Amino acid sequence: MTQSEIFDRVVKILTPYVKNQEALASVSEKTHILDELKVNSARLVDVVLEFEDAFDIEIADEDVDSVETVGNAVELIQAKLG
Amino acid sequence: MRRRVVVTGAGVIAPNANGVADFELALRKGRSGIRRHEKMEELGFASLVAGVPQGVDELAANAFDEDLLRAMNSSHRFAALASVEAWRDAAFSPSAAGDAAPDWDTGAVIGTGIGGMDTIGERVVPFTDGGKIRRLGSTAVEQVMASGVSARVAGLLGLGNQVTTNSSACSTGAEAIALAAERIRRGDAKRMLAGGAEGASHYIWSGFDAMRVLCRTMNDAPERASRPMSASAGGFVAAAGAGILMLESLESAQERGARIRAELLGAAVNCGGQRGGGSMTAPNPEGVRRCIRAALADAGVGPSAVGAINGHLTATGADPREVESWAAAFEAKPGRLPPITSTKSMIGHALGAAGAIEAVACVLMLQGGFVHPSINCEDVHPEIEPHAASIPHELLEAPGLEVVVKAGFGFGDVNICLVFRKWHA
Numbered sequence: 001m002t003q004s005e006i007f008d009r010v011v012k013i014l015t016p017y018v019k020n021q022e023a024l025a026s027v028s029e030k031t032h033i034l035d036e037l038k039v040n041s042a043r044l045v046d047v048v049l050e051f052e053d054a055f056d057i058e059i060a061d062e063d064v065d066s067v068e069t070v071g072n073a074v075e076l077i078q079a080k081l082g
Numbered sequence: 083m084r085r086r087v088v089v090t091g092a093g094v095i096a097p098n099a100n101g102v103a104d105f106e107l108a109l110r111k112g113r114s115g116i117r118r119h120e121k122m123e124e125l126g127f128a129s130l131v132a133g134v135p136q137g138v139d140e141l142a143a144n145a146f147d148e149d150l151l152r153a154m155n156s157s158h159r160f161a162a163l164a165s166v167e168a169w170r171d172a173a174f175s176p177s178a179a180g181d182a183a184p185d186w187d188t189g190a191v192i193g194t195g196i197g198g199m200d201t202i203g204e205r206v207v208p209f210t211d212g213g214k215i216r217r218l219g220s221t222a223v224e225q226v227m228a229s230g231v232s233a234r235v236a237g238l239l240g241l242g243n244q245v246t247t248n249s250s251a252c253s254t255g256a257e258a259i260a261l262a263a264e265r266i267r268r269g270d271a272k273r274m275l276a277g278g279a280e281g282a283s284h285y286i287w288s289g290f291d292a293m294r295v296l297c298r299t300m301n302d303a304p305e306r307a308s309r310p311m312s313a314s315a316g317g318f319v320a321a322a323g324a325g326i327l328m329l330e331s332l333e334s335a336q337e338r339g340a341r342i343r344a345e346l347l348g349a350a351v352n353c354g355g356q357r358g359g360g361s362m363t364a365p366n367p368e369g370v371r372r373c374i375r376a377a378l379a380d381a382g383v384g385p386s387a388v389g390a391i392n393g394h395l396t397a398t399g400a401d402p403r404e405v406e407s408w409a410a411a412f413e414a415k416p417g418r419l420p421p422i423t424s425t426k427s428m429i430g431h432a433l434g435a436a437g438a439i440e441a442v443a444c445v446l447m448l449q450g451g452f453v454h455p456s457i458n459c460e461d462v463h464p465e466i467e468p469h470a471a472s473i474p475h476e477l478l479e480a481p482g483l484e485v486v487v488k489a490g491f492g493f494g495d496v497n498i499c500l501v502f503r504k505w506h507a
Contacts, residue, residue: 016147016152017149019180038180043149049219
């Protein structure tokens with residue numbers, strides 16, 4: 001799976017949780033998930049479960065701590081996919 | 083001096099109608115919302131009928147975004163839809179999410195009898211027992227915490243006054259109205275959304291079925307299954323939904339030129355102490371009578387002013403005792419009791435939401451000048467026969483209807499009585 005395919009799927013999974021539609025319209029790898037997309041931090045738990053299902057991977061709780069931007073999420077998933 | 087409390091908005095999600103306009107039509111027509119329930123049949127319940135609000139998922143999908151919907155079980159959906167309707171009905175617009183200031187003058191008391199049993203049964207128990215704790219995600223707690231229904235509504239509408247959930251079994255929905263009114267009377271809030279919500283879930287109903295208190299004799303005739311005051315009443319019909327009133331101080335309503343639907347004139351709550359014939363599941367008749375008299379005293383009206391009674395009347399063996407208690411509290415000889423009707427005859431028993439949905443019915447009856455029919459009791463119970471003339475089997479046009487009394491009696495021997503008066507603009 002290419003990096004851009006992963007990026008598209010990550011954005012699709014994040015979309016229902018996004019509270020700032022303007023930031024979503026111009027989303028890039030640098031976009032901050034909490035600060036810019038305004039995703040409720042409690043919902044990150046659900047986002048991670050959806051990443052696991054969509055990419056058939058397992059993400060440890062400590063892995064999630066490093067995820068701040070959309071690009072961080074894509075990198076983490078890419079690393080897990082090997 | 084205590085402030086007067088009026089009703090400036092109403093919302094309802096009921097088995098026989100969604101929204102107050104259709105609910106009024108349903109009440110006038112005596113439309114039953116009881117249907118055969120497939121899941122109860124599949125699981126071998128003795129009672130196979132229930133009152134489940136129809137089309138709610140579609141209404142919710144149109145009203146709320148996907149993020150919210152994932153965290154809204156059935157009681158949340160009912161509470162939220164009824165609350166948004168009441169809010170708009172009171173001429174308010176839903177507030178923007180985000181950084182807008184909350185409405186510090188408006189709160190909510192929205193009760194539930196049982197809580198988020200669908201979430202507990204479908205997710206919390208199987209996932210926890212299966213060792214899949216992480217899989218519960220972030221939305222389990224907010225759906226199983228008792229206050230989830232009021233918290234959900236507060237977030238949707240940006241409420242900034244007291245926001246809480248009460249629970250007193252089948253008294254819950256009406257008790258919420260009494261509690262919220264008290265806060266307005268004291269001057270602690272200008273407005274309170276008040277009522278109750280109960281989810282539609284076989285996990286809620288199974289315990290009642292095991293107690294043999296659900297109707298099991300009319301499985302092939304669902305619309306006839308809820309039979310309050312009938313000789314052939316066979317127990318109550320499980321139901322779900324939500325009823326919400328916007329209560330407001332008269333001062334605030336008049337200041338903003340709000341349309342007033344009715345006045346909440348008085349209220350009383352008590353408990354029979356599970357003494358004197360009362361138990362966990364049956365009311366102490368003295369408690370019931372005291373509660374009714376206390377509500378009338380609080381309202382400053384005598385029994386002769388009451389134009390209609392909307393009883394608790396569930397279609398169990400308690401109905402004859404209840405009618406006796408109304409007659410005793412009103413000191414009414416046979417034939418002298420005002421019209422007495424049961425909304426549950428059409429919608430079943432919505433548990434923690436029942437009193438609130440039925441309070442909405444009372445407000446609509448006062449505004450519309452009618453008493454809705456109490457269906458399915460063409461064969462009046464022999465012990466109620468002396469008061470049979472007071473039961474409206476058909477719609478009763480009552481343009482002069484001024485005062486309606488609503489009571490609820492819940493497990494735990496808890497009682498609630500509300501007194502509503504017609505508003506003359």
